[in-house]
Amino acid sequence: MAPPIIMKKKITLKQIARELDVSIGTVSKALRDSAEISEDTRKKVQAFAKLYNYRPNNIALSLKNRKTKTIGVIIPEIVHHFFSKVIRGIELVANKRGYNVIVGLSNESFDKEVINMQMLANGSIDGFILSISKETLQQQDYHHFKETINQGMPIVMFDRIVNEIDCDKVIIDDSKGSKNAVTKLLSNGCKSIAIITTKDYVSVGKLRTQGYLDALEDYKMSPETDLILKVDDELVSEDHLESLEREIEGLFKKNKKIDGVFAVNELYAIIAMKVARNLGMKIPEDIQFIGFTDGVLSKHATPSLTTVSQHGQQMGEKAAELLIDNLKREDQEEFYRTIIIETELIERDSTK
Amino acid sequence: MAPPIIMKKKITLKQIARELDVSIGTVSKALRDSAEISEDTRKKVQAFAKLYNYRPNNIALSLKNRKTKTIGVIIPEIVHHFFSKVIRGIELVANKRGYNVIVGLSNESFDKEVINMQMLANGSIDGFILSISKETLQQQDYHHFKETINQGMPIVMFDRIVNEIDCDKVIIDDSKGSKNAVTKLLSNGCKSIAIITTKDYVSVGKLRTQGYLDALEDYKMSPETDLILKVDDELVSEDHLESLEREIEGLFKKNKKIDGVFAVNELYAIIAMKVARNLGMKIPEDIQFIGFTDGVLSKHATPSLTTVSQHGQQMGEKAAELLIDNLKREDQEEFYRTIIIETELIERDSTK
DNA sequence: TGTCAACACGCAAACGTTTTCGTTAAGGAT
DNA sequence: ATCCTTAACGAAAACGTTTGCGTGTTGACA
Structure with missing residues (x-):
């Protein structure tokens, strides 16, 4: 016999405020341990919040702070050892530095690359890490990259890059x-x-x-x-x-x-x-x-x-570091770096 | 000589409104072709918006609509043919149905699985698709799944599932x-x-x-x-x-x-x-x-x-469909399905 | 000329935060 | 009793949307 299901919907500052008969601002400050709030109310609010497992709503924070703490990754293909290694690297440092990773697949198609970037560029992410699709390289149409950068959204390209675009890059020689x-x-x-x-x-x-x-x-x-x-x-x-x-x-x-x-x-x-x-x-x-x-x-x-x-993993890590560093320094003067990851010859049995 | 860079920051309804000397609401309605707005202003606003390449801010929409149109995927490992195929499947139908995909890697660790879910469950996504990490399976601690579901966030599990949790599932026999x-x-x-x-x-x-x-x-x-x-x-x-x-x-x-x-x-x-x-x-x-x-x-x-x-790809597609279907029908009564994907024996040269 | 639709638009609330700037009351000093 | 400081809190704006509703203007009609 299953116990009755009590849906504990996510609780908000407003609900805590109403319940405790204080203002929203007070709750917010109390939770952030502001000295403005008396010890008493602080404890009370914090206890209540803990009980109801309060977590600030990410979307609201993103809207307010005008940054999402999320980076968008666009790659041509994911069923691919190299690209998945890169993603692993990206995810590793992104996570370590408090960022999430949202992936889009261009499937080597120009249109999907453009669509994907547009979907993400409208506020969903703070910056891009990408590798250019073959079709895009073939058509040599890079306007979507330029526009994105023009709108103040940083891009880091890796592996399949193009010199025409001014941005951070991570490549091998x-x-x-x-x-x-x-x-x-x-x-x-x-x-x-x-x-x-x-x-x-x-x-x-x-x-x-x-x-x-x-x-x-x-x-x-x-x-x-x-x-x-x-x-x-x-x-x-x-x-x-x-x-x-x-x-x-x-x-x-x-x-x-x-x-x-x-x-x-x-x-x-x-x-x-x-x-x-x-x-x-x-x-x-x-x-x-x-x-x-x-x-x-x-x-x-x-x-x-x-x-x-x-x-690949190292490339991903480096790309993520470049991007996040760039994001941290709140658009001061722009300078772009190109990092070259050393290749390594792994000798196995197909050579003498 | 590079042309002078004119930063076209993303434009908002407010800016359009100010520029055209109308109210924000009018701009919004004009862009959505509301009959409330005169043909004249509609055209004017739309032209202006097009010129400045206006796109509604996703975050603001997410906050207002209280859904993000994003699904969170948590897998143990991404450098893995099967899992990357699943992601491809998820991304395929997610994209087709207007959703984004944000991935978290548990790296087979219980803690990282929990952390990742918490990061995403605070408003960043509408639902989860996941495959349980080995450590979690070993410890048999599933409270984070239960809590997530309790908060009204749907979960679809695939491949590595556990019967104890009541949710949609996609597995093979x-x-x-x-x-x-x-x-x-x-x-x-x-x-x-x-x-x-x-x-x-x-x-x-x-x-x-x-x-x-x-x-x-x-x-x-x-x-x-x-x-x-x-x-x-x-x-x-x-x-x-x-x-x-x-x-x-x-x-x-x-x-x-x-x-x-x-x-x-x-x-x-x-x-x-x-x-x-x-x-x-x-x-x-x-x-x-x-x-x-x-x-x-x-x-x-x-x-x-x-x-x-x-x-794998089919599993991903099916999982995404289950989740999105679930999201569309705005929490009516809950019923959970378990989809079994047929396996196929691919005969090659290692058997007679 | 007065009444009433219809039209075209503005206002404001709401989503959930954070933060600045009041505002109130208490208490001490004069 | 008056003034000032300070502690503790509330109000409101802001982030960018959408939308229900209120309002003013116009024209037609009696």
Whole structure:
């Protein structure tokens, strides 16, 4: 037999005031231990408030203080090891510093990115942390970022950024990271290294390709267009990976001498390893692989994949710190910082 | 040379009113196309509002309407394929129905779960969607859920639920799902099937073990304790997987006849496959594997892993629909539903 | 010319806080 | 008895909306 349910709705200052026959202001002051209020009333009010489990209404506070203590995060995708790590980092420091996190997913779509930002920019949050969607990068339409900043709402961008917008940024040195990786392959003795990358409009893809070229140049090797596979991202949506497999298979068959592969993300590397294995190549004896983004796949693949770690959580933490610091210093003069998180080459079994 | 920056701070009804020399109420009504206002002023106000890109302040609306159009999601962990899929589902329908999503991470800790809920329950959100942390399940302290519900804030629980709390729930039939999986192994000819599971306080672990037992019983086989490996979750935190590997290795070595393995999550299955391979067994010829939770690992492992899909995104969608429906019908009489999402056995290369 | 709709708009309350600025009464000093 | 200080509290504004209701003006009609 369930006990009778007594709904204790949230109690407000007004109700406490009425009950105790004092004014609202008095209750408020008493709860904040103001010296203006006599010891007696203070105790009385505090006891009553505790009994009824009073908590100030956040919305009312937000309205009054004109800040919400909430930060908005807009990312292209959440079912993604890197982005979820970033969120974890953001949430960690946000929480520690008394902020909440509200997430919006752009799903790589320009429209959803705009809509989401508008939904949040109308008072719901104090600032944004975001990574730009592919469609936005492709269309190069950044007016929503500009407007948001113009309205006095700070933005911190991470990973997928764009130089055109003036704001705090947290990135990795993509070209340096991939240069390191490719250099590793070279120093491991690779003579013919292929790269599997994305179309150039994805800024990070472009930069990582650049790092590949830089490493080759250091070794006085000239790049061969045949070894550069630019994958059309549209084709690799979720489950249509066969076409990607075929492309990679074509790459290997046309260039039998390939003995090293650098891929700009984890999945491409894993799939390339699978194709290579099916073609009878031994990893890492015949061919070595390095990927980008240290996800769960890299760690548990067979063989485990050597990879460039982006330190997603650290990026998130840093981004949140930048934003909250910015919010604290109540719009004094504006200066924007770009933080570069160091990448790290995690060596596993796919390289010698 | 950058153009001079003109800060267009967000404009309010009051400012429009002052500028156009009408009252605040008139502006509000004009913008909402009230028949009370003359065509002239309506047009004038609307034009002005559009020019200055007026948007009603969400916080003020929340305070007035006493609802925030925001739902709070508390999950144990976000760097996790299943949970991030659920969030994606939640976000999808929430957004479609005009709601925002604010996430809190309990990090499997009781205290953080409580803190997070308190932070959000003070007016910031209209309702919760959550999955209970392991520590909470272990301590069996559910007062924070009860209090929240008592205050009139609806909760929808998913996956990790507890019967003691009266609220909407979205779950899968864990025992049925695992029974199906084990039955599949049996019908594939397995004679000695091991299970790798968790300690019993994790409700889903317990249920999945039960399904394993049920399947055996259907085939008139009696369970052997030697074949049931209950992993202590504490030991498998992130990177300390060696001990798990050793335990599994011990399992295989002690029971040479094992020809089938069912694991209650993806990672355990992947690791078990790795151990088996190192021991020289052929998959699926010598030994077959099935995991639980359809993550990215299952799909891209070699061999790819047959697995019981939980349909995380669908769970999220359903949870959000339950919650929002509940919110719409303005506390009429309360009735709680438990939705069971069907699992699906996704057959891949780790089974015959 | 007086009456009455209809029209167009302003006022004010309400949501729940915090905080500034009164206001009242008591008490001490003169 | 008068003045002043001080302690203790109340009133009200403000944050930005929405909305019910009151009010003034206009025009039509008798």
